[in-house]
Amino acid sequence: METILFLAATEPDGALAPAAFEALGAARSLAAALGGGLTVGLQGPSVQTAADRIAGCGATRFLGVAGPDFGSPRYASDAAAAEALVRASQATLVVAPGTSRLSRCLPGVAQRIGGQADTHVTALGARESRPFVNRWYYRQRMEAVVQRTQRPWVILVDPGSQPPWDGPPGGAAAVEVLDVTLPEAARKTSVVGVRAPAADAQTIRPDADLLFVAGAGWTKKQGDGQAHVAEAEQIILEFLKRSRASLGSSKSLVDLGGEGQTVLSFLSHLNQIGQTGATPRHPKGLSTCCHGEEPHTVGWRFISERRAISLDPNCGWARGKADVLYVADAFAVMREVNRLLAAIT
């Protein structure tokens, strides 16, 4: 019989992030499929608010590690808290959201407790009373269904891949708070802050309905023999402002910036989509001025509806990678799109 621990870190206000509710939903489904017990383990500055919110999730036990030492996302303290929770729960399966915070520490915790870890899990379930997970290999180029015999098995669920648990609050949860004392060596690192782009300069919007990807073509010479980078910037920024889309870029465009060439000033490596960039999840994606070759389009694995604008009718997008390819000048099309959006908004 498997014992399942749903493990999450609380936010600074003591609540749970959306990704945690998704992992909780997955943990509950797995517990139901395996007929195993579900324990909740929470760590953070405080855990009672979060525990109360999910008190009705069906867990038989609530464990917590709380206090100022566990407020900041720091490997040493996060790993110590998670280790204590896993050990106290005697879990054989640990299901957690694949946030940056837990992705940093849980693989190390798996090593510490003699277990194994799988990250970027996009589906999980049970077959003949044995759990399995789906995850992708070679940067989303092939999908595998994986089983393990070694326990504990730490499973980090990719945010956005699972429906969230949305049950009602169940009242006050009785949280068993574990006493975890950090050694001095675990305080060698301190988190001093978060750098976030100014609100009007924030072009990465994980919750956006649309991913807009700018390819290197925006910076190339146009029909008149000149590059129009300033105009490209203006068109793209206006589109982002009006559509509230998230901005991605192909690797080549980001790399041009690293080589000191004139490129779109608001792009950084954080915008990069593909083989060496992100694989975001959005319902729709619009690619512009990009060839749609494999290293780039692997980053589109989790974009449901795909459209592209390219001057090349034989580009990669035309070969079954997009639902619609518009063979057209992206400058002209996007100028017109902005005009239409301006009329609507």
Next chain:
Amino acid sequence: MSTAYHVVVCASLVPDPLQTLEPVAGPAGPALKNEAMLPFVLDPWAAHALYEAASLARNRPGTKVWLVSLGPKPKLQQVMMTVAQKVPFEFVPLDGSASGFAEASAVAAALAEGIQGIPGLDRSKLLVFGGWESASRGAGVTMSMVGERLGIIDQFQGVDELKIQDDGTFEVVERLEGGQHQVSRCAGPPALFGWATGHLPEPKNNPQIGMINMRTLMPALQKAKAIHLADAGLSFDTVVLPRQLRETRVVKDRSAEEIAREIVDWISK
């Protein structure tokens, strides 16, 4: 006086991103079709880690850089022909599988053992670098486990910037969700850094650096320890390519206005 560090970079080998990859069932589990024939490159994020290590060494006299890499000997040799021309390092090759389907914990064990076997490595100066994820397994698990095996509890993942302050402390900038970065201050080594992209461009090939590296690289390759990676209870039910092809509707000979209207309708749905 600036502090000198011992920087160990862990870097795997991955198929050239431009290659078409297809999974096949091998005797020991899944593998890539014609894997032995595929051209390989140094894993991209780990390569950034190597460039950052070299930059650190340039600015910190006395700093040494080792590159620990696990892969089949012929592939290691092929990849090093290029990588060795980029930056100076001492090579610690481990002769074994570079497959993305290999068990991360087994790879971590091999890398940690390789690091522990480096003569003269000073833990009080130790910085372990690597990519935060590989382009093969893409899990972000291996480096964390290497750190645990080495007893390093100051670990950072998705690192885009490492600044060493005058007092010897580090300022580390790590990626968070939504384009944000977390800034941490670490008192000093030992520490582990899983690099994202950083800010350095790929160094140009320098044949002189290549010649210096080659003096130690080839003898090291000849003596590379053979590694067998245990599966640790990992099994694969299936490994399949996703449904690649969509029914692409190619829209030609339409005005920008017509296309724009269709796109706006689609966005607004």
